[in-house]
Amino acid sequence: MASKKQFVVIGLGRFGGSVCKELVRLGNEVLALDTDEQKVNEFAKYATHAVVADSTDERALISLGIRNFDSVIVAIGDNIQASILTTLLLKEIGVKHVCVKARNTYHHKVLVKIGADRVVHPESDMGRRIAQQMSDENVIDFIELSDEYSIVELIASPKIEGKTLIDLNIRARFGITILAIKKGNDIDISPLPNYQISHKDLLIVIGHNDDIKRFEDQVM
Known part of the structure; x- marks a missing residue:
């Protein structure tokens, strides 16, 4: 039987939202995080915990105990700068596995250079497929x-x-x-x-x- 895992999903847009829902459906624990309170409230009924927080704030990440989770999915949408800084902070504070959504090839290359463990492109690697593979070895x-x-x-x-x-x-x-x-x-x-x-x-x-x-x- 596949063991339950603990995930953090940062960014609750279409991609992050689909990953969050599927991970929960598969029996995992999920901390959903976004700066938009409306989105957090929407996903409170799906996720194990849902929190309004700024993922570019190192103190906020540490206070949430994010380094103790099995994996973090960075699904930040249009703000490439926030995506890159969040990924950098996650690796610096010791998160074991960071999977990041990339918008383009340049973004992908930067994410790899700063230590992202996996980079995905939602247009070719949809949320449900990623969730299935990450949830169950x-x-x-x-x-x-x-x-x-x-x-x-x-x-x-x-x-x-x-x-x-x-x-x-x-x-x-x-x-x-x-x-x-x-x-x-x-x-x-x-x-x-x-x-x-x-x-x-x-x-x-x-x-x-x-x-x-x-x-x-x-x-x-």
Whole structure:
């Protein structure tokens, strides 16, 4: 079962808001932060905690205990200067992992130089996909087919080492389908029921989001 993590989302626009909601839906704790009180009030019903604060104020960040969180997502919109300064402060105070939204290539390069651990471009790497990957170390890749159905690439845990697809009875128990299994550079499309799973095999599954999550929680 994927362990609960603690995140901070700074900037509650469309991108930051979608990441915040998805992280909470996945069972994580989220501190939502913005300078706009109206946005903070809007997300108070979604986030574990929602705070009005200036992320370019080092004392404010320290007082919130941000260095103790697993990861911080900087989703500040139009203010590139605030985005860069926030990222710099977060790394200086010892935040373990900082993921930052970039507006352009120049912004991306600066963020990398000042220590951002991950830089994303929302137009090509949408909020839900980032949230899925960051929330759960078992999820290697995620393709959203609709609001309810997805294709997810999951890494096999030691818990199912040596078991066959027959042993797991995945379709009957969870209603999801194994499309393929990747082992290193090899891929087995529509694997046979007697396929024996090895640790770190990549299982490519398709199904309802709730069923996939249930499979992961109970089996992986």
